């Protein structure tokens with residue numbers, strides 16, 4: 001059985017407002033992307049890793065991250081696309097002999113081996129699984145004018161993270177259908193399965209620390225999380 005991780009690092013990081021793309025910013029001297037790849041490299045559940053990055057960064061990723069940190073499982077560094085889902089599609093096309101694929105944001109440096117193990121059990125059982133955490137806030141759905149329309153039951157609201165894990169053939173065929181029909185407003189891979197695939201997506205517990213570095217304050221938070229992890 002082959003399990004491949006696709007690590008996404010082709011975003012522009014507009015919300016970070018930094019000259020350097022957020023996946024390459026340093027946390028305690030190492031790029032964010034280093035941490036996101038490391039866990040998959042260490043995990044005995046993962047066989048191969050595909051990194052997706054911008055055309056201008058492919059050589060940089062190979063030279064400054066894959067080679068110096070000795071990532072042995074990285075089989076390819078490929079060019080991504082305009083939107084996250086375009087990059088995922090490029091990553092899926094680059095997978096070889098893959099049974100299960102773990103799609104992960106390169107901007108989420110605190111994925112753990114336990115999460116990978118939990119996700120793998122769930123995907124073997126049902127073919128599709130995403131990690132998430134119960135929402136701590138009440139969530140409102142609004143209308144186009146910004147007035148509250150409804151309030152979902154909080155006990156059933158989850159904040160979704162990555163990795164998002166799928167049977168390779170099922171998610172690839174869902175992505176192919178979505179591409180043919182013209183994807184719009186797709187913000188995660190589970191949505192592709194929900195709208196174009198045939199499997200129900202199981203939710204498994206991630207962790208509140210499994211943050212996505214998105215805005216400048218997330219860098220400070222990431223440094224704090226890293227310090228705590230190093231003390232443990």
Ligand SMILES: Nc1ccn([C@@H]2O[C@H](COP(=O)(O)OP(=O)(O)OP(=O)(O)O)[C@@H](O)[C@H]2O)c(=O)n1
Nearest residue numbers: 008010011012013014015082083084087106107
């Ligand atoms: N065209 C894209 C867009 C996003 N990503 C990746 O998908 C992950 C989650 O996306 P997000 O946080 O939205 O990253 P950006 O698109 O870079 O951020 P922003 O929306 O602020 O520009 C990141 O690891 C990012 O590098 C990608 O590989 N290709």
Ligand SMILES: C[C@](O)(CO)[C@H](O)COP(=O)(O)O
Nearest residue numbers: 084105160161162187188212
């Ligand atoms: C996939 C994701 O990380 C789940 O939270 C998220 O949807 C990525 O979305 P973004 O719009 O690219 O931040």
